[in-house]
Every structure is written in C-alpha cells, then in structure tokens.
Amino acid sequence: MGLLAWLGLRGKADEQQPQPAHRPGSGPRPGPGPVYVSGDRATMPGPAHHPGNPPASPAGSPRAERPVPVRAAVPVPPMYQHSGPPLAPDAYGQPPAAEASPSPRPVPPPPVAAPAPVPVRPRRHAEDPWAPVVVDQPIVEFEPRPARPTYRPLTSSYRPDSIVDGWSSEHFTVRAASVRGYAHRYAGTPRQDDLAVAAHPATRAVVFAVADGVSAAEHSHIGATVACRAAVDSALDQLDRGSEGINWQQLVNGVAWQLVEHAKRMQGLEGPDSAAAERLLATTLVVGAVVPGPDGYTATLVQLGDSGVWQLHAGRYTALGKAKIEAGAAVFSSAVSALPRVPPSVGVVEVRLAAEAVLLVGTDGIGDPLGDGSGKVGELFARMLAQPPPPLALAHLLDFSRDTFDDDRTLIAIWQRPGR
Numbered sequence: 001m002g003l004l005a006w007l008g009l010r011g012k013a014d015e016q017q018p019q020p021a022h023r024p025g026s027g028p029r030p031g032p033g034p035v036y037v038s039g040d041r042a043t044m045p046g047p048a049h050h051p052g053n054p055p056a057s058p059a060g061s062p063r064a065e066r067p068v069p070v071r072a073a074v075p076v077p078p079m080y081q082h083s084g085p086p087l088a089p090d091a092y093g094q095p096p097a098a099e100a101s102p103s104p105r106p107v108p109p110p111p112v113a114a115p116a117p118v119p120v121r122p123r124r125h126a127e128d129p130w131a132p133v134v135v136d137q138p139i140v141e142f143e144p145r146p147a148r149p150t151y152r153p154l155t156s157s158y159r160p161d162s163i164v165d166g167w168s169s170e171h172f173t174v175r176a177a178s179v180r181g182y183a184h185r186y187a188g189t190p191r192q193d194d195l196a197v198a199a200h201p202a203t204r205a206v207v208f209a210v211a212d213g214v215s216a217a218e219h220s221h222i223g224a225t226v227a228c229r230a231a232v233d234s235a236l237d238q239l240d241r242g243s244e245g246i247n248w249q250q251l252v253n254g255v256a257w258q259l260v261e262h263a264k265r266m267q268g269l270e271g272p273d274s275a276a277a278e279r280l281l282a283t284t285l286v287v288g289a290v291v292p293g294p295d296g297y298t299a300t301l302v303q304l305g306d307s308g309v310w311q312l313h314a315g316r317y318t319a320l321g322k323a324k325i326e327a328g329a330a331v332f333s334s335a336v337s338a339l340p341r342v343p344p345s346v347g348v349v350e351v352r353l354a355a356e357a358v359l360l361v362g363t364d365g366i367g368d369p370l371g372d373g374s375g376k377v378g379e380l381f382a383r384m385l386a387q388p389p390p391p392l393a394l395a396h397l398l399d400f401s402r403d404t405f406d407d408d409r410t411l412i413a414i415w416q417r418p419g420r
Contacts, residue, residue: 133400135369135376144185159190159221162399166391169199171292172206173388173415177395181365182406190221193363193410196228200239200289207235207289208412212307212363214282214338219266223259223281227339230258231287246289248302248348255285256340277340284338286321286361290414293352297416299359300350305338308367309349313357315382317373321349358385359414365407366398377402388415 132138147159165176180191192213199206209231213220234251263269263277284305290297301309301321309320337343353359360366360381369377377400384397398409 133380133397135380135400135402137403138401139182139403139406144180145188147180147184147188147190161185161191162395163195164391164395165195165197166388166394167199168417169201169204169206171204171297171417172199172290173417174199174206174412175388175391175394176208176412177391177398178410179395179398179408181408182401184408191408192221192224193365193408194221194224194228195410195412196232197412198232198236200236203239203291205239205289205291206414207232207239207287208361208414209285209287210307210361210363210410210412211286212284212305212365212408212410214284217278217280217282219280220283222262222266223283223339226258226262226281227255227283227285230255231285235287235289246300248287248300249346251287252285252302252304252339252342252346255287256342259283259340274340282338282340284363288361290359292416296353296355296357298350298352300348301361302346302348304343304346306367307361307363310360310362310370310373311351311353311357312360312373312382312385313354315386317360317370317378317382319372320351321347353416355416355418357416360385360411361414362411363408365405365409366411368407369402369405385413388413 144161147161162179163177165174167174174197176195176197178191178193178195184191192215193211194213195208195210197206197208209228211224211227213222213224217223231251234254235246238246238251257272259281260272260274260277263280264272266280267273267276269276284307286301286303286305286307286309288299288301288309290299299309299320303309303321308322311318311320362370369375370381371378373382380400381397384393389397394411394413398411
C-alpha cells in the first residue's frame with residue numbers, strides 16, 4: 001500500500017479542488033532541474049532560473065499554490081517485511097583469528113515522543129529547478145521529519161537524509177547516491193540503505209558494495225553501513241596482497257562476522273551472538289568489482305538478498321544475477337535471505353560488458369519501480385544515465401516522486417571512460 005493511502009489524504013480534499021497534472025514534492029534536494037515523464041517523453045528544462053529564486057506561479061494558473069490539509073501523523077508500516085528460515089548454528093560467517101575487545105555497554109536513549117505533524121508547504125511551481133522528478137501520479141507533498149537516532153553514541157548511528165559521491169579513476173567514471181525514501185521521511189526513521197565504492201589503482205579495479213537494511217531489524221541502517229564498509233575493505237585488502245582475484249566466500253564470511261562482532265559491542269555481550277546480530281543488524285548486500293579490458297570491462301559480483309545489478313546498454317536493461325522482478329511478472333516475493341546468514345557457497349557472477357554499457361547496482365527501492373526497464377522509470381533512467389551526470393543530478397534523479405514507490409533508493413552507476 002502506498003504512502004497516500006496511509007496518510008488518508010484522498011477523499012473530499014481531492015474532490016473539492018482541481019489537481020494539477022503534476023504535483024512535484026518539496027524539500028531542498030539538489031539537482032539540475034525537474035523532469036516530467038508523461039507517455040513516452042521525458043524532458044529536462046535548462047537552467048533558466050536560479051535555484052534560489054524559482055519563478056512564481058502565474059495568476060490564475062491551474063498550478064496556483066494552495067496548502068494541502070494534513071491529518072495527524074500515523075505509523076508508517078515497513079514497505080517490505082523480510083523473513084527467512086529458522087536459524088542454523090552454522091549459518092553465519094566464521095570468526096577471524098583475533099576478536100576486537102568489546103566496548104562498554106551503551107546507555108540507551110530516553111524514550112522519544114512522536115514528532116508533531118509537519119505542516120505542508122505550498123506546492124512548488126512546475127518549473128522550480130529543485131522540485132523532485134515527477135513520474136505519473138506523485139507522492140503527496142510534505143516536509144520530511146528528522147531521523148530519530150536509534151542508538152547512542154550518535155557518532156556510530158548518525159544518518160544523513162542523502163549521500164552523494166562522484167569521481168573518475170584512470171579507467172572508470174563513478175556516480176553514487178543514496179536517498180531516504182518518502183515513507184521513512186514521513187515517519188522520522190533513518191535511511192536503511194547504504195553504499196561504499198573505492199578505486200584500487202594497482203589493479204585498475206573499482207570495488208563497490210550496496211546494502212539495504214532489513215526493515216524488521218532494530219538497527220538495520222547500522223548493519224547496512226557495517227556490511228558495505230567491511231565488504232569493500234576486505235576486497236581492497238585481498239587485492240593489496242596480490243592474490244589471484246578476490247575470494248568472495250571468504251569476503252562474505254568476514255562481513256557476516258563483522259556484523260556479529262558489532263552487535264556484541266552494541267549490546268555489551270560476553271561473546272558473539274549470531275541471533276542477536278540478525279535481530280539488530282540484518283541486511284542485504286551486493287558486492288563486486290570491475291576491471292577494464294581491451295574491448296570493454298568485466299564485472300564480478302556476489303548478490304545476497306533482493307538488491308539488484310543491471311547492465312544498461314543502448315537503452316535496454318539486462319539483469320545480472322538474480323532478478324527480484326522478472327519480465328512479465330505480476331507478483332513478486334518480498335521474502336529475503338540476508339546477512340549475517342551466509343549460504344554454504346556464495347554464487348559468483350562474472351560478466352563481460354561492452355565499453356558503452358553502464359553497470360547499475362541498486363537496492364530494491366530502485367529495482368521495484370524499474371521492473372524490467374520497459375516502463376516510464378526505465379525510460380527516464382535510460383535517458384538520464386546515457387552519459388555520466390553531475391553527482392548531485394544523480395541524487396535528484398533518485399528522489400523522483402511516484403505514488404506507491406516510497407522506499408529508500410540507492411544506486412551506484414559505473415561507466416568505462418572512452419578510449420581507456
């Protein structure tokens with residue numbers, strides 16, 4: 001069920017006043033300008049207006065700004081309930097040779113009262129360059145609430161609404177962004193997605209990881225961060241040692257154990273407790289690396305859970321590894337097997353990509369609206385990612401507004417540089 005249904009904003013309010021064809025959301029999210037998708041067209045206006053001085057709505061325009069009534073805050077259920085089989089004693093990663101000493105037991109934060117409803121600001125003008133991208137029917141407009149810390153100290157759990165990264169190595173151009181979903185913004189809960197990406201100059205590789213914390217886990221946003229950073233660190237360490245490729249099973253086992261160790265420190269436990277780690281920090285993970293070749297590049301990856309990987313080439317998407325939504329599927333499962341569970345043998349996917357192809361690695365907040373790529377979201381992304389956009393433009397693109405799609409959205413996009 002989408003966020004509009006939860007807020008209960010449909011009804012008499014919609015009947016009494018005309019609705020504009022497009023209702024962009026609000027919030028100071030950066031980007032190159034609004035994109036409106038209707039039918040088979042997607043357009044982006046040029047920088048005609050300074051972002052600090054957006055044009056006013058014309059008098060008498062159907063887009064004349066009106067405040068939108070807001071009801072009292074209601075709990076927002078998680079978009080996806082993840083589940084898995086009963087715990088098995090050998091379902092987790094193996095410990096390293098030496099374990100980190102536990103930190104003192106943290107002091108839990110005092111109970112936090114639910115925040116008061118945040119008034120909705122007047123609707124933004126359609127040409128406001130900072131308005132979210134609108135695809136079909138947008139999500140209702142509201143001002144995001146701050147994410148309430150779930151753990152002390154704040155230094156270990158601070159979660160910004162959005163993160164952006166972008167750079168080029170000798171052979172690759174990378175753009176990465178993670179934005180909090182509309183459901184979490186309304187509920188005042190943290191962004192549960194995270195990412196990490198790094199270059200390894202000696203091997204010319206780029207190593208990446210994307211994670212989506214399981215909604216049922218109490219501190220899954222922390223688990224996503226631990227998993228991404230541990231995965232990329234392990235891959236870089238193995239490449240530094242000059243080993244022949246990356247031992248992906250060893251990497252995944254190590255990430256799982258890092259989650260177990262982190263849960264032990266958070267809870268001040270005497271020893272490792274895999275069940276506690278799953279209860280607190282469960283997360284999906286996609287980890288991999290790309291290396292350049294003479295006529296393209298090679299991607300190697302491991303996929304645990306429902307986050308996805310795609311190749312975008314000549315406007316068409318090809319799922320690499322497991323696809324949550326197959327072409328033509330009407331129903332898909334939300335059940336996920338996630339870390340710290342580790343399969344007996346991780347499936348490693350290696351694929352050769354054309355030099356012009358774009359590698360996309362994202363959470364299901366991207367994969368669900370993308371589907372098989374044949375819809376409006378797929379068309380929009382194909383147009384905007386044909387060439388590397390400015391880093392902030394990617395974050396603006398991920399923050400598109402489309403009713404019922406309100407999960408966190410995280411994406412890493414990798415292009416091979418021409419002639420490299």
